[in-house]
Amino acid sequence: MWDWDREPDFGMKRSDGSAKLWQPMMQKIGDFAQHASPSATGITLPQVAIVLPQSLQLSVWNAFALEAQQKSVRVLYNYTRSEGYAVGEYQIEDLGNPKLIILPSSYLLTDQAWQAILDRVKAGAVLLTSGIIDNDPHFHATGRQKDAGLDYSHGLLTARENVLQWPGGEAHLTYSGNKTTYLDRALLANGETWTSATLGRGKVLFSALPLELNDNMQAIADVYKWAQQQAGVTPTYTTSVSDPGVMICATRLPNATLYVVTSESGMPSKVSFRDEASGKSFSATIDPGRAAMLLVGNDGSVSASYEWK
Numbered sequence: 598m599w600d601w602d603r604e605p606d607f608g609m610k611r612s613d614g615s616a617k618l619w620q621p622m623m624q625k626i627g628d629f630a631q632h633a634s635p636s637a638t639g640i641t642l643p644q645v646a647i648v649l650p651q652s653l654q655l656s657v658w659n660a661f662a663l664e665a666q667q668k669s670v671r672v673l674y675n676y677t678r679s680e681g682y683a684v685g686e687y688q689i690e691d692l693g694n695p696k697l698i699i700l701p702s703s704y705l706l707t708d709q710a711w712q713a714i715l716d717r718v719k720a721g722a723v724l725l726t727s728g729i730i731d732n733d734p735h736f737h738a739t740g741r742q743k744d745a746g747l748d749y750s751h752g753l754l755t756a757r758e759n760v761l762q763w764p765g766g767e768a769h770l771t772y773s774g775n776k777t778t779y780l781d782r783a784l785l786a787n788g789e790t791w792t793s794a795t796l797g798r799g800k801v802l803f804s805a806l807p808l809e810l811n812d813n814m815q816a817i818a819d820v821y822k823w824a825q826q827q828a829g830v831t832p833t834y835t836t837s838v839s840d841p842g843v844m845i846c847a848t849r850l851p852n853a854t855l856y857v858v859t860s861e862s863g864m865p866s867k868v869s870f871r872d873e874a875s876g877k878s879f880s881a882t883i884d885p886g887r888a889a890m891l892l893v894g895n896d897g898s899v900s901a902s903y904e905w906k
Contacts, residue, residue, distance in 0.1 A: 650702070698725070808820060833872075
């Protein structure tokens with residue numbers, strides 16, 4: 598049985614001979630929090646919102662819903678080097694005023710969520726979505742895609758390898774496993790794979806193929822980057838880092854930006870980025886499986902850091 602009075606041994610010797618990795622780590626995090634607390638007075642929401650398709654998540658296609666959500670978030674942070682906030686379909690009243698709304702391969706959606714999204718588009722937002730988007734939570738087709746200026750019919754996704762052509766380029770989409778057995782796709786006129794529609798002051802960008810359920814992450818990233826340009830999304834930082842195993846997570850505060858950098862790469866990673874608010878550049882080396890934090894003021898000063906080497 599575990600001896601609850603015995604202190605954990607994490608293999609790191611201190612000067613007194615004891616092995617405690619957690620104490621210096623927690624001390625460093627506590628020191629970071631103490632120095633960062635004066636700046637932590639609020640959060641400025643990102644310009645991109647991801648609407649989580651919860652109706653699909655609660656259906657027998659739960660695995661597809663989770664895959665679409667997870668890929669959307671990973672692509673946004675690890676590939677396009679941007680950031681966003683998530684809004685549940687059933688909490689759509691928290692959508693806010695994003696410049697770009699990403700609805701990742703939703704298939705199912707409540708009328709309330711759909712109407713809230715359309716209202717934001719009419720007010721000036723850009724909506725990026727893909728695949729079948731008009732089914733209600735019971736898999737019944739509603740035809741409401743016409744409300745967004747889209748005219749498609751339902752079809753079977755029978756091909757493993759597909760080509761998506763959109764104004765920003767061409768991408769190969771792969772649907773592996775049993776996806777060609779279960780998934781549907783939208784059928785546009787003339788066999789096209791992409792269309793767009795103006796709605797009020799905003800725009801709807803639409804892929805006939807369920808974008809986030811394909812295996813080619815770079816293809817999703819290319820479409821996301823193009824969609825951000827169409828929506829006028831401005832970057833919080835710029836970087837030349839191309840390794841998708843390195844994530845730079847930026848959180849805007851009123852007078853500073855918090856950067857959290859993590860590595861899932863097998864080699865030490867040289868990470869450099871330019872903070873757009875201050876125009877200052879920063880760099881560090883992140884070891885495999887490690888993380889670092891940096892709090893950069895709008896004037897370029899660093900008021901707190903953790904493991905930033």
